[in-house]
Every structure is written in C-alpha cells, then in structure tokens.
Amino acid sequence: xxxxxxxxxxxxxxxxxxxxxxxxxxFTFSSYSMNWVRQAPGKGxxxxxxxxxxxxxxxxxxxxxxxxxxxxxxAKNSLYLQMxxxxxxxxxxxxxxxxxxxxxxxGQGTLVTVSS
Amino acid sequence: xxxLTQPPSVSAAPGQKVTISxxxxxxxxxxxxxxxxxxxxxxxxxxxxxxxxxxPSGIPDRFSGSKSGTxxxxxxxxxxxxxxxxYYCGTWDTSLxxxxxxxxxxLTVL
Numbered sequence: 500x501x502x503x504x505x506x507x508x509x510x511x512x513x514x515x516x517x518x519x520x521x522x523x524x525x526f527t528f529s530s531y532s533m534n535w536v537r538q539a540p541g542k543g544x545x546x547x548x549x550x551x552x553x554x555x556x557x558x559x560x561x562x563x564x565x566x567x568x569x570x571x572x573x574a575k576n577s578l579y580l581q582m583x584x585x586x587x588x589x590x591x592x593x594x595x596x597x598x599x600x601x602x603x604x605x606g607q608g609t610l611v612t613v614s615s
Numbered sequence: 616x617x618x619l620t621q622p623p624s625v626s627a628a629p630g631q632k633v634t635i636s637x638x639x640x641x642x643x644x645x646x647x648x649x650x651x652x653x654x655x656x657x658x659x660x661x662x663x664x665x666x667x668x669x670x671p672s673g674i675p676d677r678f679s680g681s682k683s684g685t686x687x688x689x690x691x692x693x694x695x696x697x698x699x700x701x702y703y704c705g706t707w708d709t710s711l712x713x714x715x716x717x718x719x720x721x722l723t724v725l
Contacts, residue, residue: 534714536660543617544652544660544703546714558712594659600707600714601650603671605659 501525501604503595508609515585515613521578521595521606529553529573532599535580537591538608547593548580563589585613618643619704621717627694628725635689635720637704643715647707649687651680654701654719663702664689696724 507519521533535547548569549558557569568581578595590613596602620638627633637649651664662671664680667687679690687704704717 536714543701543719544654544705544716546705546716549714560713561711596660601648601662601665602652602660602705602714603662603665605661607659 501597503597503604503606505593505595505606505609508593508611510612510614511585512615513586513613516581516583517585517611519580519582519593519595519609519611521580523576523578523595523597526597528571528576531597532556533571533578534596534598534602535569535578536594536596536602536605537589537611538594539588539591542591545591549599550578551599582611585611587613589613617718618708618711618715619706619717621702621704621720623718624721624723626723626725629694629696631694632690632692633694633722635691635702635704635722637687637689637717639685639687639706639715641685642710643685643706643708644682644687645685646709649680649682649704649706651678651687651689652703652705654703656701660703691722694724698722699724 502524504522534549550569566584570579592608594608597604652660654660667682668680701719708715
C-alpha cells in the first residue's frame with residue numbers, strides 16, 4: 500500500500516525555523532517527483548514546492564522562495580521541507596504528495612502553527 | 616486570489632447531477648493536463664481525475680472530467696451525501712513554473 504506520513508509540525512515563534520519530514524512506503528520513492536502543499540485555516544490548497552526524482556529540478560511558490568528549502572533522501576525514502584524565517588501566514592496543515600504536476604497520492608498532513 | 620477560478624459553492628439533491636467549473640489561461644489549463652481533487656476536512660486530499668478526463672482505479676464512473684481550451688469541468692452524477700466535500704482543480708502553470716489550484720468548491724448535497 501502506498502503511504503506518505505508527515506511529521507515535524509508544531510508551534511514555532513515568528514522568525515523561527517522548523518523541518519518537516521515525509522516518510523514514503525509502498526512504492527519506489529526514487530522514481531517519483533514529490534511535492535509539499537499546504538492549507539491555511541479556512542483557506543484552499545496552496546502548492547509550496549516540488550522536487551524531481553533525482554533532485555535535479557526544484558521549484559518553489561513565490562510566497563516561500565528564499566525561506567523554504569525542499570530536499571529528499573532516496574536512500575531513506577524521505578522528503579523534507581526546511582522552513583526558515585517563519586511568518587504567521589505560514590500557519591497551515593502541510594501535506595506531502597507524490598507526482599509530477601498531478602498529485603496522485605497525499606499524506607494526512609502535519610500542522611504548523613506560527614505564533615508568539 | 617487563486618490562479619484558477621472555481622465557484623465557491625454548488626449544491627444539488629441526492630441522485631442529481633452537479634457540474635463544477637474551473638477557468639484558467641493558456642499558461643496553465645490551456646497547455647497542461649488538469650486534475651481534480653476531493654478533500655474532506657481532516658483527511659488527505661484524494662485524486663479524482665487526472666489527465667483531464669481519466670479516473671484512477673477505485674474512483675466510480677459517477678465522477679467525470681473534461682477540458683476545452685482554457686477551462687475544465689468536473690461532473691458528478693447520482694449525488695450521494697458522502698460526496699459532500701471540497702473539490703479543487705489543479706494543473707501546472709508554465710509561466711509560474713509551479714502547480715496551481717483553484718480556490719475550491721464546496722459541494723452540498725441537500
């Protein structure tokens with residue numbers, strides 16, 4: 500069974516940092532592009548970042564460019580999102596999702612709250 | 616303000632049909648595949664339609680998608696109360712070099 504499990508969310512102060520992880524199982528992780536998508540409270544889905552299977556291609560939404568860094572470790576079947584200089588507007592449930600442009604499988608999400 | 620435009624809400628009675636529209640531009644829908652997602656609060660979003668009109672295994676044929684020019688639609692027939700959820704269209708935007716979503720449409724089955 501294909502499974503994506505996010506972790507690392509929590510409460511952080513504005514300006515702080517947090518690293519999210521996504522553990523993948525049930526498929527050949529190294530063959531697929533991966534993404535982070537978030538949903539702020541009461542808002543819709545917002546794509547955050549994508550990384551290709553070999554990390555050759557990386558893309559970011561303008562709202563996080565320069566502050567967030569996506570990475571992956573294919574040996575560990577894991578996806579990461581390093582979030583720096585966090586702002587209140589980054590408060591959201593963060594989902595990892597498998598796919599290139601079309602997001603086939605999603606995790607359950609991890610909540611990030613940025614508040615003083 | 617989302618790059619793709621969807622109606623905020625739609626409603627219909629059980630057993631009826633509903634159509635959700637998604638409007639974009641040549642940099643997104645016009646030149647890329649459209650996908651549709653179902654999202655119930657507190658759960659993982661689910662892919663309903665990919666490549667404009669294809670269904671993943673396990674998705675009933677009550678759900679269908681189409682695309683014409685810079686717009687796409689999701690049709691749901693034989694509505695069930697279990698279909699109450701938020702629905703999002705999504706695609707790649709070539710100008711933005713990123714995935715873009717519609718603002719989401721809340722479906723109410725009366």
